[in-house]
Amino acid sequence: MSLKVYNSFSRTKEVFTPITPGHVGMYVCGPTVSGESHLGHARPYITFDFIYRYLTYKGFKVRYVRNITDAGHFEEEGREAEDKVSKKAILEKLEPMELVQKYTNLFHWAMLQFNCVEPSIEPTATGHIVEQISMIEKIMAEGYAYEVNGSVYFDLKKYAATHDYGKLSGRIMDDLLETTRELDGQQEKRDKADFALWKSAAPEHIMRWKSPWGDGFPGWHIECSAMATKYLGADFDIHGGGMDLQFPHHESEIAQSTICNHHAPARYWLHNNMITINGKKMGKSYNNIIKLTELFSGNHPLLTQAFAPMTVRFFILQSHYQSPVDFSSEALLASEKALKRLWEAYEVLKKLTVPMEQEATDTVLDAKVLQWVNEFDEFMDDDFSTAKILANMFELAPVINGIKDGHIPGTALAGTTLVLLQQQFKVYLQDIFGLTHTTGADDNTLQGVMQLLIDIRKEAKNRKDYVTSDKIRKQLTTLGVELKDEKDGSMSWNK
């Protein structure tokens, strides 16, 4: 089966063919560590995490590069030569690198919470100033950049004359050139649409590096081009990021790399859609940001409760990565319950056993189960349709629970079917979707304490002392531990 991905560049679903058979180079735009990550940031990292995991599952050796943007960029181009990082640093009275470190650590912590696999390489912009400068020099040598007052700009008009600038984002060059915007510093550019490759640093600017054009700092787009080229080559497979980065960021990356390397950087451009909140994109300008720390703690006016990272991960998996997803406390609560139900079915499934040589007594059900399971790969190959796989899993859950409860005879499914079901559930739920569940079952002390409580409750129940047995169950519930009486008289629990 071949993997098909929606390529933003061609606006069609294409068969994915890596440049080097068996290997995939993937670059994803990482965070700007000038502030705390919010819910919106979670989406690309979780999306490209399961894409990375799936490519690995398919047998590709993937080099996954995700940068850390720690060299600030100007907040409003040309208005003031102050970058995000230095501005915030002054406000918080921190060293720029101290601030960068703080938010980098926080970002890594969040990725850990979401169970995101670490990228193969996580380069920082500040660690690649030399590469960025040399790339700018090459572009200048090619005649597509010019220097003015210590800043270097990309000559977009010249580029657009022979190249299709705007193809990725569906932009029309003439419109861009016509866009009238009166900003300070715009005058030094040959054309308003030209973007900066290097900006001259004003004396008060903290983050600054020496360059052939004087002290300054790199432009917004050049870091990704420089780092992607360095670690993945001039021509690599996948470039990913949020849809809002298509223009101007990715468009400009294409222009820079095309001139510098004489080659468009990536074959496949993958973009995840936005998370909205009450229909509006989550963003600073809308003042509707929910930080990840707030989400995990429930400490936000829009939240009715705290939500676990896995709930968020599941919530994102429940829709296609290219669809916008609207956030609400209610929607997340639904995800929380759904994940719980699914995970419990998975736990049940793990314990089911049937002899391998068992033949299916219910061939209709057996065929259905096989179809649902086999569709996992099919759906994932179809541009990573995680939502459809989850739907199939929910179709399978009643079958699993039915076998456990005895509504469905244990022999209904063939031994080989059950084994395949168990295997694929594990592979998808844990290895590809990256979901985890903490039952506390790995805590020996807690295990022992719970067993003790279960024993006491069983004894109480046996002598019909329901006051005691209900008290144990009720108090455990308030502690967040759920105790269930099974049909066979045993008890199970989970956190």
Added chain:
RNA sequence: GGUCCUGUGGCCGAGUGGUUAGGCAAAGCUCUGCAAAAGCUUCUACAGCAGUUCGAAUCUGCUCGGGACCUCCA
């Protein structure tokens, strides 16, 4: 203003022209000391109008609504 996307049942969300998406919520039943969980059942929608077609949520056009980008943005 320009470019593009989108409008699915109480809510969230899959949907590749013909067949039940799925989840959450709600109702009933079974099981249970009571619960919870689980199982079974019910609720069956595609913004509006027109067109193409034997047949459209799915294609086309128009109208209305929502959103993204055009500026830092995941």
